[in-house]
Amino acid sequence: MEKQIIESEKGVKEMLNISSEAEEKEKYRLMEEKLLLYKETQNDSAENAKIEKYRIMEEDLLRPLQKIGMAGKIWIGFLIAVILCGVYAYYLQEARSKYETISLRDYTMWGVYISTFVFYVALSLVGALISAILKLIKFEWYRPLSRIAEIIAVASIVMAGVCIVAAMGRPERLYFLLTYGRIQSPIVWDVIVIMTYITASCLLLFMPLIPGIVTCRDRLTDKPGWQKWIYRTLSFGWKGSPEQWNIVRKSVKLLAVMVIPVGISIHTVTAWLFASTLRPEWDSTNFGPYFVSGAFTLGAAGMIVAVYTFRKVYKLEKYLEEKHFDYLGKMLVLLSLCYLYFNVNEYYVPSYKMSTLHADHLMDMFTGKTAPTYWLVILFGIGIPAVLPMFPAMRKPLPLTIIAGLAVIAAWFKRYLIVVPGLSHPFLPIQDVPKSWMHYFPSLVEMTVIAATFAALLLIITLFSRLFPIISLWEVAEGDGISIQKISKPIKK
DSSP states (O other), X not given: OHHHHHHHHHHHHHHHHHHHHHHHHHHHHHHHHHHHHHHHHHHHHHHHHHHHHHHHHHHHHHHHXXXXXXXXXXXXXXXXXXXXXXXXXXXXXXXXXXXXXXXXXXXXXXXXXXXXXXHHHHHHTHIIIIIIIHHHTTOGGGTXXXXXXXXXXXXXXXXXXXXXXHHOSOGGGHHHHHHHOOTTSHHHHHHHHHHHHHHHHHHHHHGGGHHHHHHHHHHOTTSOHHHHHHHHHHHTTXXXXXXXXXXXXXXXXXXXXXXXXXXXXXXXXXXXXXXTSSOXXXXXXXXXXXXXXXXXXXXXXXXXXXXXXXXXXXXXXXXXXXXXXXXXHHHHHHHHHHHHHHHHHHHHHHHHHOOHXXXXXXXXXXXXXXXXXXXXXXXXXXXXXXXXXXXXXXXSHHHHHHHHHHHHHHHHHXXXXXXXXXXXSOSSOXXXXXXXXXXXXXXXXXXXXXXXXXXXHHHHHHHHHHHSOSSOHHHHHHHTTOOHHHHTSOOOO
């Protein structure tokens, strides 16, 4: 009897153990389900928060495209008026005797046209500096800046071509340069690299723009028919598939790699145009890196001015932050110091030797009639940009933009000092010519044409920023870890 009782007790205990184990397993299962549900909810919340952030960004960046205010219309009208004045001035230049309309002569056959051409070529290097180099080395802060740099590069190189046409005595003969040009000529080299660079720059601007064009097509449904047609045509059937995104990313990376050597080549070949000409100032093997370092400095300064302008005019403080000015300010210091080194290298050795060939030009530059302009250019174009942004207070948006703006102006005068004084001191002395041939000062016609090129540059940038988002939505979104496949799906209203 006792044995049966003991066995019964054991059976009850075993049943109780099995029951408690089942209850524990069920409890753990329920806990795991709750934890998994919680994690899914949290992930969904985080993803929804990112998508909501993108939608807010999208709304902010499409706002400038919605409507052009009165100030914008006045600005565009002003630029068009300046361009029309320039077209008329160019008509006068070609229709009348050039001895009456422009100041170019036998000795100074290159004036403000070629000076401005070199300036635009230098400014165009901002695309290689900001958009290409920073992309490849994966500095994440480049993302909101890349499209600004790319449109500046494209507009600048187009205006460089316009300056060349304006400087030609017979512009209708440009066709013969393309068909009968000799490959031994540095001018033909320049044409080749300019055409290559403008093609690569346009592709680098357009390829990452396609998703933005689709965004404009799907969101800006109240635009005029011609504008919607542009969006439909330029979207090229974009659907946002993984294969298409893969093609865009690979293309952008390939173009970024291509643009850097081509961009450096265009300014190096431009430097060779001068160095291969028999003039004392240009007789230098340092001209290639000297020009390239100056171009990078100008590109950084021009970028700062552009970023500040878009930040204020389009109210983009959330995306073009103070940290971007801090980084650009440090970049400006570094590039200015490099430019300073090449300037010292360019002038120190000839000044130390002071040979007969270089003496007149150098004395005129350092202590003569061009000395005030030269030293102001050194101060505002190299000295101040190399020193003041070292201090954090000077890397704030407004003071840094003032420094950069002065550096941009100084950069134009620097190109003028390279071109005009170099032509004014030939190897053979100037003699038996009219007095007006010995000195050059640009005529009103020349300055009007140059003003028109600057207005056209600004008009291209303005119209582009009114048709397309000036900040790349998808690149910024990727930097924030937002799923491109989710945000690229059109929202049906």
